[in-house]
Amino acid sequence: MEKKTALITGSTSGIGLAIAEAFAQKGFRIVFNGLEENGADIAAQLAQKHQIEFLFSGANMLSPAALRQMVQEATDRFGGVDVLINNAGIQHVAPVEAFPEEKWDAILGINLTAAFHLVKAVWPQMKTRRFGRIINIASAHGLFASEFKSAYVAAKHGLVGFTKTIALEGAPYGITANAICPGYVRTPLVEKQVFDQAQAHHLPEEEVIRKVILAKQAIKEFVPVAAIAELALFxxxxxAATLTGAALPIDGGWSAQ
Known part of the structure; x- marks a missing residue:
């Protein structure tokens, strides 16, 4: 594993950063990606901490050309991408009749279509090497629906379906594809939902977390980012050579109900 390269989208914050750190600890070369102003510094600091080779790309998930360029830069520098982790995502919550069309397009573009473009870009080299690991960070909302999240639920369901399809296509070539489906993780994206729900329901944030955000989880705790990172490592x-096409819930028992 020490000589392999992992490309992780959205890897300068939240779940993606935790995954990048876990892979760096194992000696992977990392292609970092993010839109934060200090993203390059975050990547450099983590790489220095673990003494790994790295690249940073600020590629926008809505630009297919930028995504292809990111893969090309990784290939030129490291000889290819062994592990592709599609993690970048955004969220917007609104009733369907009031859901902004531009938000629908952005959510589908970043959470789903970007994964297609990146898989397409790395696929030929993975087939040639007869090795590849594609890990899509989906969501419990890739398995279940919730009100007011039409675009996010559609995108994550689509990502799970896409994962299954490429698992079948990749099987003859040593390429596996799996989706991780977390429950709620305390990321900036979820923090905003907590704040918005607290304002809407006139409740303290801790009560919103217990009664609203984590209502569907049997274990009333946020999923630790470290647990997701360790699953991605496996x-x-x-x-995991024979584990493919799976949508793996790590959701505090949400999917058991």
């Missing part, structure tokens, strides 16, 4: 390993 899926990238040789031990």
């Amino acid at each position: 899926l990238a390993s040789e031990h």
